Amino acid sequence: MPKIxxxxxxxxxxxxxxxxxxxxxxxxxxxxxxxxxxxxxKGFYDKYGAARIKDTPIAENAIIGGAIGAAMVGQRPVAELxxxxxxxxxxxxxxxxxxxxxxxxxxxxTLPLVIRAVGGGGRQLGATHSQTPDAIFAHFPGLKVVSxxxxxxxxxxxxxxxxxxxxxxxxxxxxxxxxxxxVPEGDFTIPIGKSKxxxxxxxxxxxxxxxxxxxxMKAAEDLSKEGIEVEVVDLRTLRPLDMEPVIxxxxxxxxxxxxxxxxxxxxxxxxxxSRIYEEAFDYVDAPIIRVAQKxxxxxxxxxxxxxxxxxxxxxxxxxxxxLK
Amino acid sequence: xxxxxxxxLYHQMVLIRRLEERGAELYQQGKIGGFxxxxxxxxxxxxxxxxxxxxxxxVITAYRDHGVALNCGIPANEIMxxxxxxxxxxxxxxxxxxxxxxxxxNMWGGHAIVGGHLPIASGFAxxxxxxxxxxxxxxxxxxxxxxxxxxxxxLNIAKTWGxxxxxxxxxxxxxxxxxxxxxxxxxxxxxxxxAYGMKNSRVDGMDVMKVYDAAKExxxxxxxxxxxxxxxxxxxxxxxxxxxDPERYRKQExxxxxxxxxxxxxxRKQLIEKKTATxxxxxxxxxxxEEEIVKAVEFAEASPEPAMEDLFKNIYADTx
Ligand SMILES: Cc1ncc(C[n+]2csc(CCOP(=O)(O)OP(=O)(O)O)c2C)c(N)n1
Ligand SMILES: [Mg+2]
Numbered sequence: 091m092p093k094i095x096x097x098x099x100x101x102x103x104x105x106x107x108x109x110x111x112x113x114x115x116x117x118x119x120x121x122x123x124x125x126x127x128x129x130x131x132k133g134f135y136d137k138y139g140a141a142r143i144k145d146t147p148i149a150e151n152a153i154i155g156g157a158i159g160a161a162m163v164g165q166r167p168v169a170e171l172x173x174x175x176x177x178x179x180x181x182x183x184x185x186x187x188x189x190x191x192x193x194x195x196x197x198x199x200t201l202p203l204v205i206r207a208v209g210g211g212g213r214q215l216g217a218t219h220s221q222t223p224d225a226i227f228a229h230f231p232g233l234k235v236v237s238x239x240x241x242x243x244x245x246x247x248x249x250x251x252x253x254x255x256x257x258x259x260x261x262x263x264x265x266x267x268x269x270x271x272x273v274p275e276g277d278f279t280i281p282i283g284k285s286k287x288x289x290x291x292x293x294x295x296x297x298x299x300x301x302x303x304x305x306x307m308k309a310a311e312d313l314s315k316e317g318i319e320v321e322v323v324d325l326r327t328l329r330p331l332d333m334e335p336v337i338x339x340x341x342x343x344x345x346x347x348x349x350x351x352x353x354x355x356x357x358x359x360x361x362x363x364s365r366i367y368e369e370a371f372d373y374v375d376a377p378i379i380r381v382a383q384k385x386x387x388x389x390x391x392x393x394x395x396x397x398x399x400x401x402x403x404x405x406x407x408x409x410x411x412x413l414k
Numbered sequence: 415x416x417x418x419x420x421x422x423l424y425h426q427m428v429l430i431r432r433l434e435e436r437g438a439e440l441y442q443q444g445k446i447g448g449f450x451x452x453x454x455x456x457x458x459x460x461x462x463x464x465x466x467x468x469x470x471x472x473v474i475t476a477y478r479d480h481g482v483a484l485n486c487g488i489p490a491n492e493i494m495x496x497x498x499x500x501x502x503x504x505x506x507x508x509x510x511x512x513x514x515x516x517x518x519x520n521m522w523g524g525h526a527i528v529g530g531h532l533p534i535a536s537g538f539a540x541x542x543x544x545x546x547x548x549x550x551x552x553x554x555x556x557x558x559x560x561x562x563x564x565x566x567x568x569l570n571i572a573k574t575w576g577x578x579x580x581x582x583x584x585x586x587x588x589x590x591x592x593x594x595x596x597x598x599x600x601x602x603x604x605x606x607x608x609a610y611g612m613k614n615s616r617v618d619g620m621d622v623m624k625v626y627d628a629a630k631e632x633x634x635x636x637x638x639x640x641x642x643x644x645x646x647x648x649x650x651x652x653x654x655x656x657x658x659d660p661e662r663y664r665k666q667e668x669x670x671x672x673x674x675x676x677x678x679x680x681x682r683k684q685l686i687e688k689k690t691a692t693x694x695x696x697x698x699x700x701x702x703x704e705e706e707i708v709k710a711v712e713f714a715e716a717s718p719e720p721a722m723e724d725l726f727k728n729i730y731a732d733t734x
Contacts, residue, residue, distance in 0.1 A: 123663045124591035147561035147597040148528045148589055179527065179562070214447030214499075216510050218526055386729055390510030391499035392447055394725045 118170030150180035189232025217387035239303030246280030291319035309405035354382035453481035455652035458677035462625025477512035479524030486521035529564035539577035558589020591663030604646035619649035
């Protein structure tokens with residue numbers, strides 16, 4: 091299998107779906123002539139032209155509201171938010187319209203719409219440009235929230251998202267576009283709403299996704315050298331959430347650490363931990379620990395920013411703690 | 415305008431240019447991180463504009479804010495320190511390039527959500543109207559920001575409520591890689607004010623004296639009539655949108671063409687032709703500006719990093 095980057099995987103998924111289905115088009119800021127702020131759609135404008143690669147004004151409501159409308163009348167738009175932080179400017183459309191319209195009108199129309207957005211900290215962009223607000227979007231029934239951590243998942247899940255008849259928020263991470271991994275050749279999809287064991291182990295279960303996966307896999311390597319074998323379960327989709335592989339793993343290890351880049355309070359980890367306690371309380375051998383971002387808006391200064399973000403060492407320490 | 419003040423404006427413009435050039439070098443060396451947007455080519459805009467304000471007038475702008483910060487009187491030392499993320503920066507190393515504010519200088523920040531600061535500017539004016547003073551809020555933004563809802567909501571309320579805001583659109587022809595024509599239904603941005611019955615005009619932003627005169631007139635109008643005003647200032651950025659912009663969207667000939675109307679070159683010529691200053695005197699100012707920036711870099715590099723406990727400082731104003 092060829093090894094490609096997450097950037098290439100996403101780019102391939104978009105191209106293949108555009109080639110497969112003429113209803114698919116892309117709209118967003120700087121997706122065309124510029125080639126995408128993160129170079130994901132580089133070359134698309136020359137290949138597909140302005141009608142299918144739409145450079146929009148800086149107008150997030152027009153982008154997301156527009157994509158919702160186009161989807162309602164039968165197209166399959168992929169709307170790009172330059173970053174998820176700018177999604178807050180279109181919050182009403184993302185959480186108050188897209189997830190509701192199909193339901194509220196008794197299923198009369200569908201919203202086959204994808205919102206791609208990059209998020210994450212670690213690039214010294216300051217507090218308003220560095221967020222990992224995944225959890226708040228996952229709060230809303232009616233919206234599907236996907237956030238892959240490997241090239242294979244990025245490609246397969248984005249293809250599923252584009253083929254889905256529901257609105258899907260597809261969250262990428264700004265520091266992961268160069269992450270490489272094997273990706274099957276040819277057309278394939280990965281189902282939305284399926285968690286996956288990315289590494290097997292018997293001692294502790296780490297539950298994570300996206301950036302947390304990258305960090306957790308590194309922590310797992312380090313721990314393995316000390317004879318501790320962790321099992322890493324990658325959620326891949328935050329809503330609908332698939333707890334089965336998590337519970338199965340937990341029943342084997344009886345100990346868990348949950349890793350996410352967003353803030354700890356009211357976060358993804360809060361949900362996962364409660365679900366484990368609800369569904370597998372009898373198997374708990376140690377309090378579950380959450381590794382997450384410190385409860386501060388992210389600062390510009392590099393040292394402070396890194397201190398606020400979860401690190402591999404934090405995961406290693408948490409795993410040792412639950413083993414005590 | 416008095417001779418000394420004109421020469422001071424020249425000094426400010428050169429200082430901005432040198433600051434930005436050194437900043438770019440430090441960025442390339444990895445000493446500055448994040449997004450950094452240079453003001454090179456646009457110096458006459460904020461220099462002429464800020465010179466026309468009363469000290470009690472508030473200034474708020476977008477992320478392209480280093481020049482505005484200097485014009486408002488924030489020392490180059492602090493600007494450089496903020497760029498390097500040091501504790502001596504005006505935002506204590508927490509804001510970086512895009513977030514420079516010093517309220518004691520009535521500079522209320524660089525703001526990085528496009529258009530997001532426009533309703534806040536209306537809010538300053540609501541506060542000042544409520545307090546019963548005649549302060550003006552000068553709100554600067556790019557032409558790209560006039561296509562987002564924030565702009566329209568802010569202008570509408572400002573006119574409806576008679577708020578003292580001078581809206582200043584810096585039309586540098588591009589929002590990232592998108593030309594005005596590709597993003598805006600009309601490319602004469604000041605005409606957007608017509609929809610709100612708001613007084614408006616357009617001025618050449620490569621000529622600092624023209625900017626100054628237009629700003630003075632607009633500010634007088636706003637103060638006297640207690641009404642907002644939209645001033646469009648046309649300009650051009652000579653560098654990329656931010657550091658690391660591959661600039662695939664424009665031809666180098668176009669940039670070269672605009673560089674012929676370098677605002678610093680134009681003003682220098684005017685000063686010499688009108689015998690306001692000799693070439694030699696201006697050269698000395700150039701050297702002086704260069705030295706100030708060298709010192710600012712030294713200051714910034716020697717400054718301490720923020721302490722680890724600063725991470726948790728200023729999250730809330732209430733300490734208990
Ligand atoms: C709400 C929002 N959307 C998108 C962005 C990304 N972005 C930053 S600057 C910019 C271009 C702004 O252009 P303009 O307003 O003309 O200002 P200029 O950079 O030319 O000074 C864009 C799209 C953002 N910061 N905020
Ligand atoms: Mg612009």
